[in-house]
Amino acid sequence: MKEKYIDVVSSELFNHPNVLETLEQLNFEIVYVVKEIKTKEDADFVFPKSKKYRPAFLFFDLSLYSVLKNKLPKGALILGQGKSLSSNTTILTNKSSIHLLNPISLETSFDEGLARIAKQNKKIILFNITDIWSNTHKTIKQMQFIIPILQKHKIEMRFITFAKKPANLIDPIVLQEFLKNFNLEKPLIKRILQEKI
Amino acid sequence: MKKKKLAVIRPTLRHKKRYIQLQLLTYPGVLDSRIAHGILVKALQKQSGVFSQTEANITIIDIDQKSKTILIRINKEYLEQFIASLFFAQPELGLLKVKDIKSTIKKVK
Numbered sequence: 001m002k003e004k005y006i007d008v009v010s011s012e013l014f015n016h017p018n019v020l021e022t023l024e025q026l027n028f029e030i031v032y033v034v035k036e037i038k039t040k041e042d043a044d045f046v047f048p049k050s051k052k053y054r055p056a057f058l059f060f061d062l063s064l065y066s067v068l069k070n071k072l073p074k075g076a077l078i079l080g081q082g083k084s085l086s087s088n089t090t091i092l093t094n095k096s097s098i099h100l101l102n103p104i105s106l107e108t109s110f111d112e113g114l115a116r117i118a119k120q121n122k123k124i125i126l127f128n129i130t131d132i133w134s135n136t137h138k139t140i141k142q143m144q145f146i147i148p149i150l151q152k153h154k155i156e157m158r159f160i161t162f163a164k165k166p167a168n169l170i171d172p173i174v175l176q177e178f179l180k181n182f183n184l185e186k187p188l189i190k191r192i193l194q195e196k197i
Numbered sequence: 198m199k200k201k202k203l204a205v206i207r208p209t210l211r212h213k214k215r216y217i218q219l220q221l222l223t224y225p226g227v228l229d230s231r232i233a234h235g236i237l238v239k240a241l242q243k244q245s246g247v248f249s250q251t252e253a254n255i256t257i258i259d260i261d262q263k264s265k266t267i268l269i270r271i272n273k274e275y276l277e278q279f280i281a282s283l284f285f286a287q288p289e290l291g292l293l294k295v296k297d298i299k300s301t302i303k304k305v306k
Contacts, residue, residue, distance in 0.1 A: 022222055025294060133288050167223040167291045170284065174295060177281035181244075 004029030085109035223291035244282035
């Protein structure tokens with residue numbers, strides 16, 4: 001039996017033709033479709049209707065989350081964009097189930113202290129793996145620093161494509177082998193790529 | 198003078214190979230064997246270094262323009278590194294899917 005995987009993609013991906021077919025070919029069992037929330041109206045976005053596609057929202061500003069909290073569908077994945085030490089800290093110290101997307105920024109903005117807070121608040125850290133294409137050296141270096149800390153504190157992590165076009169999706173078989181570069185063991189990689197968020 | 202027949206290398210001494218069938222799901226143009234080979238070699242070099250790339254001995258056996266699939270032969274020891282290196286080949290070749298990996302060419306065709 002073929003193994004099934006998960007991925008987190010942008011809602012913009014569904015503007016392209018034949019996307020559903022492509023996702024099927026790559027054996028994705030569950031795909032979280034992320035709508036970026038920039039204004040209040042963005043929360044009214046209509047997600048693709050299928051059990052396979054789950055709604056997710058990405059907040060750049062957490063004050064907007066407290067306003068829209070009750071409007072969002074139940075069980076939706078809520079993400080906060082990490083881009084600096086302060087935004088990472090705000091997301092991780094938040095008690096609600098808002099997870100951190102991309103702790104990587106211009107300078108390293110993650111440490112043991114944040115990892116402890118993340119563990120306490122049961123946060124999941126999501127890495128946008130396609131960032132490596134645009135900024136290889138910086139992204140790999142920061143990931144090599146952050147991943148061992150997450151492993152040490154047993155914090156859940158995921159590696160996602162956040163694809164906005166089909167060419168940005170990645171075959172899970174390729175990703176599985178690529179993640180070995182970060183000294184992750186095969187069973188752990190498999191679990192990370194297959195377990196629901 | 199009668200030509201002397203070359204001695205055949207014993208199977209145990211030969212490099213074991215793997216045959217990989219790759220499908221290019223979003224590549225827009227016509228696939229060229231030399232361009233594809235160049236991209237794959239460069240990607241493996243980026244992933245594992247020039248020595249691994251040389252020893253891996255990437256060979257493109259066949260390209261099917263209709264189904265946009267490439268059949269590649271590689272040394273068995275470098276299979277995992279090669280698959281990982283496809284991550285770096287993707288920006289140029291588009292979405293790549295590993296369709297099949299087999300030990301003989303007959304099985305994969």
